[in-house]
Amino acid sequence: MTSTMSLTAEEFHPLQTQVEQEGNTLLINMGPQHPSTHGVLRIVLKLKGEEVVYAEPVIGYLHRGFEKLAENLTYIQIVPLADRMDYISPVTNELAYCLAVEKLMKIEVPKRAAYLRVLTSELQRVASHLVWLGTYGLDLGGALGGGSTLFLYCFREREIILDLFEELTGARMMYNFNQIGGVRYQPPDGFALRVRGMIRKLDQAISEYQQILEENYVFQVRTRNIGVLPLELGKSVGAEGPVLRGSGFRYDLRKNEPYCRYEDFQFEIPTGEKGDCFDRAKVRIIEMKESLKLVWQALEGLPEGAISSRPAVRVAQAVKPVEGEVYARIESPRGELGVFLVSDGSAKPFRLKWRAPSFSNLALLPHLVVGHKLADIMAILGSLDPVFGEVDR
Amino acid sequence: MTKSELAGKIKEKFGCDCIVNQDVQVTVPAKDWKSMAQFLKDLGLDYFSFLTAVDKKEKMIVLARFENLEEKVAVQIYCELLPTEKLTSIAGIYVGADWMEREVYDMFGIEFEGHPNLKRILMPEDYQGFPLRKEFPLDQHYEPYR
Amino acid sequence: MISSLIFSAIVLAGILVAVMYLTLLERKFAGRLQSRIGPQRAGWPIGYLQPIADTVKLLMKEDVVPQVADEKTFNLAPIVVLLPALLVFVVIPYGDNLILADLNIGVLFILAVSSLSLLGIFMAAWGSKNKYSVLSGMRAVNQMISYEVPLVLSCLVPVILAGSMKLSDIVTFQEKVWFVFYPVLGQLAFLVFLISALAESNRMPFDITEAESELVAGFMVEYSGMKFAFFFLTEYAHMLGISFIAAILFLGGWGGPLLPPGVWLALKVLFMFLFILWIRWSLVRVRLDQILAFSWKVLFPISLVVLLLAGIWKVW
Numbered sequence: 001m002t003s004t005m006s007l008t009a010e011e012f013h014p015l016q017t018q019v020e021q022e023g024n025t026l027l028i029n030m031g032p033q034h035p036s037t038h039g040v041l042r043i044v045l046k047l048k049g050e051e052v053v054y055a056e057p058v059i060g061y062l063h064r065g066f067e068k069l070a071e072n073l074t075y076i077q078i079v080p081l082a083d084r085m086d087y088i089s090p091v092t093n094e095l096a097y098c099l100a101v102e103k104l105m106k107i108e109v110p111k112r113a114a115y116l117r118v119l120t121s122e123l124q125r126v127a128s129h130l131v132w133l134g135t136y137g138l139d140l141g142g143a144l145g146g147g148s149t150l151f152l153y154c155f156r157e158r159e160i161i162l163d164l165f166e167e168l169t170g171a172r173m174m175y176n177f178n179q180i181g182g183v184r185y186q187p188p189d190g191f192a193l194r195v196r197g198m199i200r201k202l203d204q205a206i207s208e209y210q211q212i213l214e215e216n217y218v219f220q221v222r223t224r225n226i227g228v229l230p231l232e233l234g235k236s237v238g239a240e241g242p243v244l245r246g247s248g249f250r251y252d253l254r255k256n257e258p259y260c261r262y263e264d265f266q267f268e269i270p271t272g273e274k275g276d277c278f279d280r281a282k283v284r285i286i287e288m289k290e291s292l293k294l295v296w297q298a299l300e301g302l303p304e305g306a307i308s309s310r311p312a313v314r315v316a317q318a319v320k321p322v323e324g325e326v327y328a329r330i331e332s333p334r335g336e337l338g339v340f341l342v343s344d345g346s347a348k349p350f351r352l353k354w355r356a357p358s359f360s361n362l363a364l365l366p367h368l369v370v371g372h373k374l375a376d377i378m379a380i381l382g383s384l385d386p387v388f389g390e391v392d393r
Numbered sequence: 394m395t396k397s398e399l400a401g402k403i404k405e406k407f408g409c410d411c412i413v414n415q416d417v418q419v420t421v422p423a424k425d426w427k428s429m430a431q432f433l434k435d436l437g438l439d440y441f442s443f444l445t446a447v448d449k450k451e452k453m454i455v456l457a458r459f460e461n462l463e464e465k466v467a468v469q470i471y472c473e474l475l476p477t478e479k480l481t482s483i484a485g486i487y488v489g490a491d492w493m494e495r496e497v498y499d500m501f502g503i504e505f506e507g508h509p510n511l512k513r514i515l516m517p518e519d520y521q522g523f524p525l526r527k528e529f530p531l532d533q534h535y536e537p538y539r
Numbered sequence: 540m541i542s543s544l545i546f547s548a549i550v551l552a553g554i555l556v557a558v559m560y561l562t563l564l565e566r567k568f569a570g571r572l573q574s575r576i577g578p579q580r581a582g583w584p585i586g587y588l589q590p591i592a593d594t595v596k597l598l599m600k601e602d603v604v605p606q607v608a609d610e611k612t613f614n615l616a617p618i619v620v621l622l623p624a625l626l627v628f629v630v631i632p633y634g635d636n637l638i639l640a641d642l643n644i645g646v647l648f649i650l651a652v653s654s655l656s657l658l659g660i661f662m663a664a665w666g667s668k669n670k671y672s673v674l675s676g677m678r679a680v681n682q683m684i685s686y687e688v689p690l691v692l693s694c695l696v697p698v699i700l701a702g703s704m705k706l707s708d709i710v711t712f713q714e715k716v717w718f719v720f721y722p723v724l725g726q727l728a729f730l731v732f733l734i735s736a737l738a739e740s741n742r743m744p745f746d747i748t749e750a751e752s753e754l755v756a757g758f759m760v761e762y763s764g765m766k767f768a769f770f771f772l773t774e775y776a777h778m779l780g781i782s783f784i785a786a787i788l789f790l791g792g793w794g795g796p797l798l799p800p801g802v803w804l805a806l807k808v809l810f811m812f813l814f815i816l817w818i819r820w821s822l823v824r825v826r827l828d829q830i831l832a833f834s835w836k837v838l839f840p841i842s843l844v845v846l847l848l849a850g851i852w853k854v855w
Contacts, residue, residue, distance in 0.1 A: 028670050050827060060515040067500075068524055072531050141823030145743045149820050152573040218744055218822050221829055235462070238441040238489035251462050327416075327458070327469075342447055355443040363492045374674075375826045392515055 025053055030377070032061050038135055038381070039388030043365075047374060055369045055377070057362055062392040070352040075101055075180060075319040078352070083174045085354060086390040089128040091120045092332040094178035099259060100328035100339040101180045104321045112305040113182035114261040119195075119298040120168070120177060121260075121330075122291040126202065127161045128333040129288045130154040132385045133209060136281065139382040140222055150212070157205045160198050167191060180319055182308025192299050199292050206292075210285050213278075223277040227368040227380035230275065238360035241335030242283045243384060247275030253331035260330075265297050277383040284385075318347045334358050334385055356390035399436070399466055406432060416458075416467035423480055426472055430457070430483040433468055437461050444483075444493035446501045448527045453503060455480060457490070474503065482508035500525035547629075547639055554628050558775045559590040561812065565775075568813065569820045600764035605667065608761065612666030617762070617769035620659030623652045624776040631783050632707045634793050634800045645706035646698055649784060650691055653739070656773065657683045663770070664758035675757030678827050683739055685834040690735035692842035696728040697788040699849045710792030717791035724848045729789045731842050736785070738830065740777040743819035745830055782811035 030043040040061035046054040066085060070078050082097040083090040095117055102109060109117075134154035141147025162172045169175040169185050177184055213219055234244045244251065252269045254262040270286035272279025323345045329338035335357030342351040361384045368380050400411040403419055407429060411419040421429050442458040453474045460467040474480060482505035484491040494505045495514040502523035505511060512518060522535060529535060563578065563586060570577030582588030604613060630645045632638045642648050657680060664676020698704050700721070701712040719725045738745040759770045786792060786807035793800035825833070 026670065028674075060513075060517070063515040065524065068529075068531055137823065141743075145746070145819055145824065146822040147824075149569075149573050150823075152575065156574060216822070218825055222823060222826060232439065233488060235440045236488040238443065238487075240440075249462075256462070257465065336442070338443065340443070340445065351447045353443065353445045359492065360441075360489050363489055367488070373826060373828060375824075 024048055038386055039391075041362075041381075041386070041388060041391075043377065045374075045377075050373045050375075052369050052372055052374065052377065055366050057365050059362070059388070059391050062388045064393065066354060066393040067352055070349055072348060074347050075321075075349065078349070079179060080174070080176050082354075083176060084389060085356065085393060086332065086334070086337070086358070086387050087173065088131050088387050089124045089333050090174050091117075091124040091177055092330060092337060094176070095121055095260070096328060096330045096332070096337045096339045098178045098180050099330065100326055100341045101319065101321065103328050104324060104326040104341060104343060105180075105319070107181050108309055109182055109260070110306045110309055111261070111303050113307050113309075115298050115302050116183045116187070116307065117178060117260050118262065118265065119295055119302075120165075120175075120183075122294040122298070123161055123164065123195075125291045125333045126288050126295075127158050129284045129291075130158045130161075132284060132333075132382075133281075134158075136382040139378040140219070150209075153205070154209070157202055160201065164191075164195060164198060167194070179308060179310070181310030182306070184308070186307060192302070195295065195299055199296055203289065203292055206285065206288050213281055213285060220278065222379055223281060223383070225274070226277045226372060226376050227383060228274055228276045229364065229368060233364070233367060234275075237363050239335060239357075239364055240360075241331065241333070241357055242280050242287065243335060243361050243364070245270065245283050246272035246280035246383075248273055253329060253336060257329075259328075264301070265294055267291075267294050277379050280383045320345065320347055329355070332357055334387065334390070335361060354390075354393055356393065358384075358386040358388070358390040362386045362391055394437070394461075394464060394466060396466060399468065402436065403429075403432075403468075416469055418469045418471065420471045420473065423472055423474060423478060426470075427481040427483055427486070429470055430459075430486050433459050433470075434486055437464070438466065438468060441487040441489040442467070444490055444497065446497045446503055446525075448501060448525065450527055452476070453478075453501060455497065455503060457483070459487070476502075479504045479506050481506050482511075484508050499523070502526065543639065550628055550633075550639060551625070554625065554776065554779070555772075558772055558779060559594065560587075561775050561779060562593070562771075563587065563590050564812075565816055568816050572817070572820050594768070597765055597768040602764045602766065603761070605669070605761050607668045609666045609668060612662045613761075614666075614766075616659050616663035616666055617766045617773075618659075619662055620656050620773045621769050621776070623655035623659075624773045624780060626652045627780040628783070630706055631787065632710055632792060633804065636707075638707060641705060641707055644704050646694055646704045646709075646788075649780075650694060653777070653780065654683070654687060656777070659773075660758055663762070667758070667761040669761055672758045672760055675760075679741065679758060682741075682745065682827065682830055682834075685831050686735045686738040686838075689731050689834060689838040689842040690739060692839075692846050693728045693732040693735060694784075694788065696724070696845055696849045699846070699853055702853075706787055706792075710787055710794060713791040714794050717789065717794075719789040721852070724845060724852060725789065727841065727845045728849070729785070731838055731845060732785065732789065734838060735834075736781040737815065737818070738834070740774065740781060742774075742778065742815060744822040744825050746824060778812065778815055779808070782808045782815065785811050 025046045025048050028045050028047055030045060032040045032042045042058040042061070044056045044058060045052055066081060069081060073081065079094055079097060082093045085093050131154070134151035137147035137150030139147070141150070165175060166172050168187055168191065169177050229243065229247050231247045231249055234247055240251070248271050250269050250271050253259070255269055267290045270283045270290070272283050321343045323343055325340070325342040327338060327340045329336050336355070337357055338355030340353035340355060341349055344350040364384060365381065369377050372380070396413050396417050400413050400417050403409060403411055403417070407421065407425055409419050409421060411417050438459040438461045440460040440462050442460055444455070444457040447454045447456070453476060454471055455474060456469055456471045458467060458469045472480060480503060482490065482494055484494060485507070491509070492514060494508055495511060497503055498505065498511055499513040499515050500523060513520060516524065522529060566589070567577035567586070578586035578589040580586070581592045604610060627649050629639045630642050630648055660679050661676050664672045664679070697709050697718050700718060701709040703709065719729045759767060762770060786804060790807045793804040795803035
């Protein structure tokens with residue numbers, strides 16, 4: 001059967017075609033190309049019938065060497081690079097990085113800039129959760145079926161938000177909006193009016209999705225009691241955000257360690273009870289509604305003033321922090337996004353560590369999946385909401 | 394438990410001085426690394442933030458950060474290592490340290506003794522070289538180039 | 540003899556063309572559900588040339604047979620899957636006295652023949668010699684065997700009520716009142732039939748065998764070109780068959796007040812087909828063990844109860 005030009009399947013890659021007959025387990029590979037995983041992830045599975053006995057995620061397919069690149073670029077040049085880490089919510093990435101540099105250099109950000117940062121971060125949170133919901137539908141229901149209906153509806157709502165961002169910054173993703181010292185663009189005329197109109201539409205749509213999740217029997221049956229996360233395991237791994245809040249722990253960096261004037265705003269922190277997939281989904285949907293409230297409040301209270309306390313980016317001026325190190329963190333839609341910055345007094349960082357929430361969340365996968373069926377892996381992976389730009393950096 | 398109380402307890406048990414500004418920062422010798430982590434976890438700092446390394450040319454500094462979320466107390470522990478020294482793994486104490494230590498090994502070449510599965514995580518498994526070390530050039534081809 | 544040959548040729552051609560254009564209907568309907576327009580360009584502005592374009596494309600594709608595959612099983616599977624789905628249309632009455640073969644055991648023939656597709660599916664899964672196909676094939680066998688029982692039991696209800704397995708008799712019995720309007724009995728039987736039929740033909744929400752998110756296209760993953768088209772056609776032929784059977788057994792066949800019988804039948808079939816499509820594009824998938832639990836713990840007892848009720852109704 002073999003010829004010199006071809007290999008049999010058994011010879012091709014031992015790990016991929018091995019059928020281990022120890023205890024009736026089947027070794028299977030959910031490869032890096034997949035119709036609906038949220039990016040390039042490879043999971044090596046051992047199955048006993050339909051039940052998962054062992055799962056190991058293999059990552060690194062999207063590694064771009066961000067931390068090494070950052071050691072060779074000036075502080076201002078890193079902002080567009082940070083955009084591209086978690087590419088689903090770029091504004092929060094820029095915010096984390098800028099907060100770290102501002103903390104190191106002890107720069108005060110003007111109030112108008114802080115409110116604009118809150119406005120865009122919360123709009124970005126809604127957009128990111130809409131992507132999560134749409135792709136969750138795809139995971140559960142398939143690209144040809146009910147899942148894709150949910151997917152297209154969510155992306156239709158997300159287009160509204162992306163149009164707003166395009167008005168504000170000129171780009172639909174990768175905005176380069178937050179700068180060290182403030183923000184870059186002023187909102188154009190009529191922006192507040194359009195945002196208010198859109199908030200009403202989005203609120204209605206999100207209420208519909210909430211109804212879908214809570215009343216659809218099939219969705220309930222696929223997500224209740226699946227992937228229950230015990231609180232100690234979550235904290236020990238470093239998961240935070242909707243993943244930890246789904247297990248009942250009321251902690252949100254915006255409330256507990258406020259940054260960027262979040263203490264001026266009123267909003268609720270939703271939590272789940274059990275920590276299963278349904279609770280995490282519920283937390284994210286309610287978070288979307290709370291974010292819309294925050295956007296409204298930010299618009300109402302937006303003061304006049306400067307948008308940056310440093311000269312605009314177009315004027316080249318070197319940013320040279322003093323020697324030292326700092327750790328700044330924000331609440332990204334996925335959890336705690338932290339930036340650990342070590343500076344040696346020169347114009348380029350000495351070490352920039354990007355503490356990505358999806359990296360810690362994904363480390364939970366082997367623990368949550370064991371004992372569930374093959375079809376549940378997708379439900380659990382979707383509820384952890386990993387973005388592989390962050391995981392691999 | 395406030396930051397100063399925590400600093401006091403650490404000094405009592407290990408004899409190391411702590412710096413207290415935003416968080417408690419303490420430098421630990423390599424032999425005390427694992428017992429310090431266990432001590433801090435027993436004190437209630439059960440949230441594992443991150444574990445990383447900094448290459449300061451003559452020495453490597455490995456640092457880890459733990460927190461107690463309810464009481465808002467955080468500790469960053471540092472350990473200074475020679476470039477060829479090894480460190481004990483705390484993957485048995487904090488589950489998140491598993492992948493973070495693999496990443497430190499992958500990027501810096503620091504080995505962790507007692508780690509259940511120490512292999513490369515971001516780079517391909519048969520890659521040679523440790524990218525985040527300062528001697529690894531950014532703007533040239535690095536042999537073996539793939 | 541000649542007339543029946545011509546008739547069967549017309550039926551065959553009609554079914555194949557109808558199945559092709561049903562794919563277009565599905566895509567337009569799905570598009571409208573998802574706030575977009577379906578295919579438009581091929582045959583502007585409606586897209587009525589899209590199925591022809593698809594057929595031409597599939598005919599021109601390379602026929603890939605994996606080297607490790609079992610060639611005979613692999614090549615025979617598409618045929619074994621398609622033929623039973625087409626055979627069902629032999630016994631269906633298209634109008635008053637318009638049947639290809641008015642068998643005495645019409646219902647039994649349909650049930651027996653449509654289960655043969657399962658053999659083809661497993662041949663495809665096994666012959667591909669691919670872990671994902673085998674997994675999916677086993678799921679398919681499991682699911683289809685479990686749903687045979689409620690399907691048969693619910694199909695027996697019209698048989699009991701009409702007193703005969705001949706399909707034309709069942710239609711003429713429903714001249715006054717359609718079976719679906721019988722209190723409790725009719726609706727329950729119809730519901731059980733619909734759910735079992737959906738599960739039999741691997742449609743959403745029961746299409747775990749073709750789940751793209753886990754096992755890309757399931758047992759069809761190694762097929763390309765015209766063989767893939769066969770599987771596709773089978774699915775739609777099966778769906779069309781189910782719509783016809785539902786319309787005849789429960790919705791009164793070609794009977795109806797004003798319009799000619801052919802139009803009534805077409806309307807009912809269209810209604811059933813759109814209903815099945817609607818379910819597909821609105822629901823997410825159910826997990827396999829939940830599907831099987833549903834069949835054995837819920838549908839099977841209900842179908843037994845319905846059968847009992849049918850018996851009581853007839854005797855009373």
